[in-house]
Amino acid sequence: MNRTNQTQLDPFSCHSPAVEVYRYVAVLWGCAVAITGTIGNLMTVLAFVLDPHLRTRFNVLIVNLAVADLLYCTVLQPISVDSYLHLRWRSGPTWCRVFGLLLFLSNSVSIITLCLVAVSRYLLVAQRAVFDRVSSRWGLITVLVSSWALALASFGPLWSVYVFVPQVCTCSFHRTRGRPYTTILLLFYFCIGLGFVGVFYFLIYRRVKIASAALLRYRPSRRSSRRKPVPSADGTDDSGxxxxxxxxxxxxxxxxxxxxxxxxxxxxxxxxxxxxxxxxxxxxxxxxxxxxxxxxxxxxxxxxxxxxxxxxxxxxxxxxxxxxxxxxxxxxxxxxxxxxxGDDGEFKRVTRMCFAVFLCFVFCFVPFLLLNMADKDGRAPLVLHMLCANLTWLNSCVNPVLYAVMNRQFRQAYQVLLSRAAAPLACLWPCRRAQTS
Known part of the structure; x- marks a missing residue:
C-alpha cells in the first residue's frame, strides 16, 4: 500500500527504506558493467575492423551482437546508474519512452542474433551450400538489417505504454496496459526464441557426434593421420x-x-x-x-x-x-x-564459445522472467526485484570476456589493441623520468 501511494505521488520515484543501502551496490555494479561492456564490445568491433583474420562471414554476427550490447552499455547503462543513485528517474517522460524502446530493441536484437548464430553453425556442418548462399555479401546485409527491423517493428508499437517501473527503478512497458501483446512478445522472444537456439545446438551436437563416430570407424592409416592438413584455398572462417x-x-x-x-x-x-x-x-x-x-x-x-x-x-x-x-x-x-x-577441433571450440554466450544470456534473464511471472501482485521484496533486474546487466558485458577466454584469434586481437592503447603511456613514462633526471 505504501509503495502504491508513493508511486501515485511521484510516478518517477523508486525510493524505499528497503533499498537505501542496496542502491550503492547497484551503482557500483552498474558502473563496472558500463565500463567493462563499453571497452570490451568496442574492442570486439575494432578487432573485426582491423584484423583481417577476424573479418569472416561468421564473425559478422558476433559484431552485430557486440553492437547491440554496446548500445546498452554506452547509452542506457549510465542512465540506469543515475536512477539507482538518486532512486528516481530524472530524464523526463519522453526519454523514459526512448529508454524503454532502446532497452527492448537491444535485448531482442541479441536474441535474434543468437538464433542466427545457432542456425549458421548448424548450416556449416549440415548444409554448407545453403550457408554459402545466405552468407553472401548481400545476404549478410539483408540478415543484419532484418534483425534490427524485426526488433523495432516488434517493440515500436508499445511506445505509449513505456513507463517508469519502481520495482526495478528503470523504464519498461506497463505490466498490464500492454497485454496481451506484451505477453505474446515475451513468449515469442524469450521462450520460443531461446528454445529455438537450444534445439539447433542440440542438432549440432548430434551431427558432430555422428561425424566423429564415422571418422573413428573409417580412419585412415596412422601415417596419414600424422600429417598436417593442407590449408584450404577458401579459408575456414576461423571456425573450422x-x-x-x-x-x-x-x-x-x-x-x-x-x-x-x-x-x-x-x-x-x-x-x-x-x-x-x-x-x-x-x-x-x-x-x-x-x-x-x-x-x-x-x-x-x-x-x-x-x-x-x-x-x-x-x-x-x-x-x-x-x-x-x-x-x-x-x-x-x-x-x-x-x-x-582432428582439424575440426577449431569448429568445436568456436561452437562451444557460441553455446557459452547463449547459456550466459539464459542465466542472466531467466531469474528476472521467472520472478515477474511468479510475483504478479508485486508482493516480493523490492530488493529481490532489483537484484534480478541488475543481473540482466551482466549479459551486455560478459561476451567479450568469453571471446577472449575461448577464442585464440580474438584474444590475440585484444592483446594487440591493448598494446597499441598502452604505447603512448609507456612512452610518456620514460620521458617524464628523463625530464626529472
Missing part, C-alpha cells in the same frame, strides 16, 4: 567450418565406398586422383605405400597387384606421392587428412 563440412562429406563418402567393396569404386577413386593431377598415376602406386614398385618385381611375381586392395583400403593415395608429381590432391583426400588430424 570447412574442416567440419569436409569431414562430414568424407564420412558419407567413406561409408558408401566401404559398403560397396567393388572394383568400380576403386576405379572411380583412382580416376578422381588422376584427373586432378593431370596425369594418370599407376594403380600400383595407389595400392602400395606411396611409391611405384619396381617393374622387375612385378615381372618376377607374374601378377599385377589385385584391384581389390585398392577398393578395400578405402583411402586415397598419400599426399606426398601426389605432391611429388606436381598435381593437386583430390578433395576427398584432403577431407580424409583433415578428419584424421
Amino acid at each position: 567450418a570447412q574442416s567440419q563440412a569436409t569431414n562430414t562429406s568424407s564420412c558419407e563418402t567413406s561409408s558408401r565406398a566401404n559398403a560397396s567393396q567393388s572394383d568400380n569404386a576403386g576405379e572411380k577413386d583412382f580416376e578422381q586422383a588422376s584427373a586432378s593431377s593431370g596425369s594418370k598415376p599407376p594403380r600400383d602406386a595407389i595400392a602400395s605405400s606411396g611409391s611405384k614398385p619396381p617393374r622387375d618385381a612385378i615381372a618376377s611375381s607374374g601378377s599385377k597387384p589385385p584391384r581389390d586392395a585398392i577398393a578395400s583400403s578405402g583411402s586415397k593415395p598419400p599426399r606426398d606421392a601426389i605432391a611429388s608429381s606436381g598435381s593437386k590432391p583430390p578433395r576427398d583426400a584432403i577431407a580424409s587428412s583433415h578428419a584424421a588430424s
